[in-house]
Amino acid sequence: MSGGAPAGTPLLELRGIGKDYGSVIALDGISTSVRAGEVTCVLGDNGAGKSTLIKVLAGVHRPTRGELLLDGRPVSFSAPREALDAGIATVYQDLAMIPLMSIWRNFFLGSEPTTGWGPFRRFDSVTAKEVTRRELAAMGIDIRDPDQPVGTLSGGERQSVAIARAVHLGARVLILDEPTSALGVRQAGVVLRYIAQARDRGLGVVFITHNPHHAHPVGDRFLLLNRGRSMGDFAKGEVGRDELTTMMAGGQELTELAEELERPPGS
Numbered sequence: 001m002s003g004g005a006p007a008g009t010p011l012l013e014l015r016g017i018g019k020d021y022g023s024v025i026a027l028d029g030i031s032t033s034v035r036a037g038e039v040t041c042v043l044g045d046n047g048a049g050k051s052t053l054i055k056v057l058a059g060v061h062r063p064t065r066g067e068l069l070l071d072g073r074p075v076s077f078s079a080p081r082e083a084l085d086a087g088i089a090t091v092y093q094d095l096a097m098i099p100l101m102s103i104w105r106n107f108f109l110g111s112e113p114t115t116g117w118g119p120f121r122r123f124d125s126v127t128a129k130e131v132t133r134r135e136l137a138a139m140g141i142d143i144r145d146p147d148q149p150v151g152t153l154s155g156g157e158r159q160s161v162a163i164a165r166a167v168h169l170g171a172r173v174l175i176l177d178e179p180t181s182a183l184g185v186r187q188a189g190v191v192l193r194y195i196a197q198a199r200d201r202g203l204g205v206v207f208i209t210h211n212p213h214h215a216h217p218v219g220d221r222f223l224l225l226n227r228g229r230s231m232g233d234f235a236k237g238e239v240g241r242d243e244l245t246t247m248m249a250g251g252q253e254l255t256e257l258a259e260e261l262e263r264p265p266g267s
Helices: 050-057 080-085 103-107 125-138 155-168 185-200 212-218 241-249 252-261
Strands: 010-021 024-035 038-043 065-070 073-075 088-091 173-177 204-209 221-226 229-235
Touching: 010 050, 010 204, 024 038, 024 050, 024 065, 024 204, 024 221, 024 229, 038 185, 038 212, 050 088, 050 173, 050 204, 080 088, 088 155, 103 125, 103 155, 125 155, 155 173, 155 185, 185 204, 185 212, 204 212, 212 241, 221 241
Parallel strands: 038 204, 038 221, 088 173, 173 204
Antiparallel strands: 010 024, 010 065, 065 073, 221 229
16 A cells, blocks of 8 residues: 555645543644655654644544545544554554564564464464565565564664554554654664655655654654644745754743853852
8 A cells, every 4th residue: 555646645634633631622723734755743842742643643532623634535533443444554652562572473463464264274474474574674674583572672673663564564654653762863863764764665654753853854844733732834945953943942931041051150
């Protein structure tokens, strides 16, 4: 399914999305688009509404108002499985992997290939290993041994396996929940390269992050959230990394804090 639409084609569109939990407004008036072969970065600090937006896109929660369009048609998901069947895959921070299980078993967790028929049907381990190695290689991921426990991989490598798994299982829209937040500079760079690989294979990628230094190099569009509301939806040519940082940090608040901290002692 991935890579089917021409680059730049809108795959998923958000129009005035809002989500309320009782009297609490978690999201209000959120609009952006996710296009084939592009990365839409959703930026915001803790409490900005990023997690709620993920749940709406992934089919965990239905929006209270607004409209989601997939391939130009309105959609409404009542369960994550419906979003996944429509080609929207979400890779969460915890990755839903079993550390003591092999890479190839984790790669097909919940979607195991089988061989045989009826009561003689069994897990086709030979095919699973071959496909795992091939799909990881296609993403530029060099795994030494697919039999090794996934828990022996670095954080960046585990994220990369999760991305490759989503691509193989038919994702057209790939949502990544803070994939670089717990990683060092080198491992974050590994993940950013694989995000670019997914983009170059024609997927529409939603990169959720609080780090503009990670977002700006790979992003094509930037949606900034603050307390559930949009601070702007920008194409890459419309905003620089420093501007993203300033808007996220609160701009004037950061300037006032810097002036306060730099005052000479006793002044």
